[in-house]
Amino acid sequence: MSEYQLYCFAQSGNAYRAALMLQLIGADWEPIWYDFFGKAPQRTPEFRDSINEMGEAPVLVHGKKKLSQSGVILTYLARHSGKFLPQGEDEELEALRWIIFDNQKVNGFLGPFRFLKNFAPKPGDPAVMAFLKGRIDGSLAIVNKRLEKAPFLLGNRPTIADVSMTAYFYYPPEEFGFDIAKEHPAIGAWLDRMKALPGWKHPYQIMPGYPFGTQGLMS
Ligand SMILES: N[C@@H](CCC(=O)N[C@@H](CS)C(=O)NCC(=O)O)C(=O)O
Numbered sequence: 606m607s608e609y610q611l612y613c614f615a616q617s618g619n620a621y622r623a624a625l626m627l628q629l630i631g632a633d634w635e636p637i638w639y640d641f642f643g644k645a646p647q648r649t650p651e652f653r654d655s656i657n658e659m660g661e662a663p664v665l666v667h668g669k670k671k672l673s674q675s676g677v678i679l680t681y682l683a684r685h686s687g688k689f690l691p692q693g694e695d696e697e698l699e700a701l702r703w704i705i706f707d708n709q710k711v712n713g714f715l716g717p718f719r720f721l722k723n724f725a726p727k728p729g730d731p732a733v734m735a736f737l738k739g740r741i742d743g744s745l746a747i748v749n750k751r752l753e754k755a756p757f758l759l760g761n762r763p764t765i766a767d768v769s770m771t772a773y774f775y776y777p778p779e780e781f782g783f784d785i786a787k788e789h790p791a792i793g794a795w796l797d798r799m800k801a802l803p804g805w806k807h808p809y810q811i812m813p814g815y816p817f818g819t820q821g822l823m824s
Pocket of ligand 1: 647662716
């Protein structure tokens, strides 16, 4: 068995943060796929009692430890590997600031927007979609401005704040109906820098469930 297991599925940008981090630190890991969109075990009492009381992916298993919330998982993996770790109190707080902003207002809106556009049983209400798109545009502009100043969110080297921010950004533009990298050039250049890091892989290459409805991986 691998050292780490990750509960995840291909369509989850939230889980991709953890999967990408495992890749970038060169960890020995394997995905545990579950049928999020079909049987939805995350809604069962068994899942909530034994895997994650919050009913969410990702969940990282390391020996007897089970961790959820991608920000917590990234912090744990950075501390254990010494990689992508913010250095000193100021950097730690700055990384946390961007991770919270990302979880709430960047990928926190992109994820539901993409879900309602592609995977929900009924398409999203136009008013809801317009609201989410407005919030997404505003948040992406903030991230883009930050990345015009430095190659990575905290400066000259990538940290867990960058790994967190990638969550949904590499999924195909057709899944959003707009192109994040083209509309926000500093984000586009940063995505290329992240992609050049050793170990980088696309979400559909490392988390099972591509194409949608299968348990496959993109080759
Ligand atoms: N802030 C959480 C978000 C996790 C999350 O919302 N995951 C989705 C899958 S992409 C989920 O499991 N949702 C289940 C639900 O909301 O009921 C994180 O970053 O880990």
